[in-house]
Amino acid sequence: xxxxxxxxxxxxxxxxxxxxxxxxxxxxxxxxxxxxxxxxxxxxxxxxxxxxxxxxxxxxxxxxxxxxxxxxxxxxxxxxxxxxxxxxxxxxxxxxxxxxxxxxxxxxxxxxxxxxxxxxxxxxxxxxxxxxxxxxxxxxxxxxxxxxxxxxxxxxxxxxxxxxxxxxxxxxxxxxxxxxxxxxxxxxxxxxxxxxxxxxxxxxxxxxxxxxxxxxxxxxxxxxxxxxxxxxxxxxxxxxxxxxxxxxxxxxxxxxx
Amino acid sequence: xxxxxxxxxxxxxxxxxxxxxxxxxxxxxxxxxxxxxxxxxxxxxxxxxxxxxxxxxxxxxxxxxxxxxxxxxxxxxxxxxxxxxxxxxxxxxxxxxxxxxxxxxxxxxxxxxxxxxxxxxxxxxxxxxxxxxxxxxxxxxxxxxxxxxxxxxxxxxxxxxxxxxxxxxxxxxxxxxxxxxxxxxxxxxxxxxxxxxxxxxxxxxxxxxxxxxxxxxxxxxxxxxxxxxxxxxxxxxxxxxxxxxxxxxxxxxxxxx
Numbered sequence: 263x264x265x266x267x268x269x270x271x272x273x274x275x276x277x278x279x280x281x282x283x284x285x286x287x288x289x290x291x292x293x294x295x296x297x298x299x300x301x302x303x304x305x306x307x308x309x310x311x312x313x314x315x316x317x318x319x320x321x322x323x324x325x326x327x328x329x330x331x332x333x334x335x336x337x338x339x340x341x342x343x344x345x346x347x348x349x350x351x352x353x354x355x356x357x358x359x360x361x362x363x364x365x366x367x368x369x370x371x372x373x374x375x376x377x378x379x380x381x382x383x384x385x386x387x388x389x390x391x392x393x394x395x396x397x398x399x400x401x402x403x404x405x406x407x408x409x410x411x412x413x414x415x416x417x418x419x420x421x422x423x424x425x426x427x428x429x430x431x432x433x434x435x436x437x438x439x440x441x442x443x444x445x446x447x448x449x450x451x452x453x454x455x456x457x458x459x460x461x462x463x464x465x466x467x468x469x470x471x472x473x474x475x476x477x478x479x480x481x482x483x484x485x486x487x488x489x490x491x492x493x494x495x496x497x498x499x500x501x502x503x504x505x506x507x508x509x510x511x512x513x514x515x516x517x518x519x
Numbered sequence: 520x521x522x523x524x525x526x527x528x529x530x531x532x533x534x535x536x537x538x539x540x541x542x543x544x545x546x547x548x549x550x551x552x553x554x555x556x557x558x559x560x561x562x563x564x565x566x567x568x569x570x571x572x573x574x575x576x577x578x579x580x581x582x583x584x585x586x587x588x589x590x591x592x593x594x595x596x597x598x599x600x601x602x603x604x605x606x607x608x609x610x611x612x613x614x615x616x617x618x619x620x621x622x623x624x625x626x627x628x629x630x631x632x633x634x635x636x637x638x639x640x641x642x643x644x645x646x647x648x649x650x651x652x653x654x655x656x657x658x659x660x661x662x663x664x665x666x667x668x669x670x671x672x673x674x675x676x677x678x679x680x681x682x683x684x685x686x687x688x689x690x691x692x693x694x695x696x697x698x699x700x701x702x703x704x705x706x707x708x709x710x711x712x713x714x715x716x717x718x719x720x721x722x723x724x725x726x727x728x729x730x731x732x733x734x735x736x737x738x739x740x741x742x743x744x745x746x747x748x749x750x751x752x753x754x755x756x757x758x759x760x761x762x763x764x765x766x767x768x769x770x771x772x773x774x775x776x
């Protein structure tokens with residue numbers, strides 16, 4: 263095959279997929295802002311996405327905060343700058359680690375589950391059944407999930423921020439012999455509202471990405487169990503990549519000097 | 520006396536990519552009539568029903584319900600038309616996450632015709648109509664046998680007393696006795712509701728039990744329509760071969776030898 267044709271095919275496939283995702287996102291947002299709302303579904307998704315993701319986000323951020331304190335201590339000790347550990351932990355957690363790690367963990371837990379559930383509904387004709395029962399599948403299945411993702415991920419990240427900083431505190435105080443009050447004081451002295459807010463805005467965007475990708479790949483899955491498996495994999499991989507790309511873009515826009 | 524057909528299709532064409540599935544379907548179903556469509560796998564039977572339901576959109580032709588063309592209809596008209604239609608899907612397409620009663624009452628709740636309590640009473644009443652006890656209403660679909668799932672799907676199709684009911688291979692995967700039970704339930708329900716029914720099946724016993732009129736679809740076209748009594752000696756070679764299940768004849772299956 264002509265190599266130019268291969269490159270052209272890949273480029274065309276990329277733009278086709280991008281266009282499809284954009285149209286799907288537009289339709290989803292339309293259904294998010296127009297009545298009727300399926301409050302029962304929304305409540306279920308808020309619990310699924312938010313409450314049940316809490317343990318995994320808490321554990322991830324706790325250990326990330328602990329490792330961050332240890333690593334920054336050993337690194338900074340070379341320059342006699344151990345005192346910066348608390349500020350490094352709080353800035354890293356609030357700006358980057360909590361939103362990115364929470365986004366990736368939720369992509370693995372929730373995005374995959376959404377793609378699998380909606381994909382199974384697609385291949386077993388349950389989505390067609392919704393259409394015949396006076397129910398728009400986009401409004402019933404997709405809109406509540408997107409609302410839940412955008413609302414709950416910032417809350418998860420806020421909890422993750424606190425637990426991550428606490429992890430750093432535990433290692434700093436009980437392992438590295440920092441003075442507890444000095445550690446807390448230094449944490450407060452360095453953290454600014456923008457640090458926390460940027461992380462929360464990132465979290466809302468990541469929540470949108472994770473739920474959109476989960477719903478998109480599930481909704482468009484084809485071909486039985488294998489199709490659902492492919493949809494699940496694609497949902498997680500595309501969410502993870504888009505989270506990392508969006509993280510860079512958002513960081514540039516928040517902290518560009 | 521000439522009455523307007525309840526459902527009519529004129530020169531309906533539909534292709535999925537390079538594959539032409541419907542190649543000019545012409546069909547009319549009179550009010551209160553029970554039409555059975557027979558045909559081999561991949562002949563376009565299910566796609567034809569999904570076209571009338573608005574799940575797939577034809578490339579060309581007219582699909583009318585009560586004389587109103589529904590191809591490209593507004594969402595409002597589509598909802599009005601779908602409110603007249605009940606559908607029993609081949610695999611049941613019951614919603615896994617909802618208990619049986621909520622599956623049956625789903626359309627009633629979503630259309631706003633009833634609140635949840637009223638819908639529950641109506642669902643239990645409809646379940647009794649298809650021979651299922653009240654205790655079944657709280658079970659999840661996964662806890663039911665195949666025959667019971669088909670009955671629940673039938674109850675869902677008739678719960679809001681539709682004017683038109685579609686049955687997509689209602690006896691597939693059932694033992695002969697359960698198939699006969701389902702066939703008789705279909706006949707009873709259609710007669711009691713005075714509904715117009717369109718059934719897709721390979722099962723000739725089903726066709727003989729359910730049909731007033733039989734149509735055969737082959738390669739995306741209706742090639743024969745006749746009364747159920749004409750099935751035993753149809754004036755068409757392909758229909759004769761299909762009805763009697765002979766490998767030899769004008770219909771050749773693609774089998775590698």
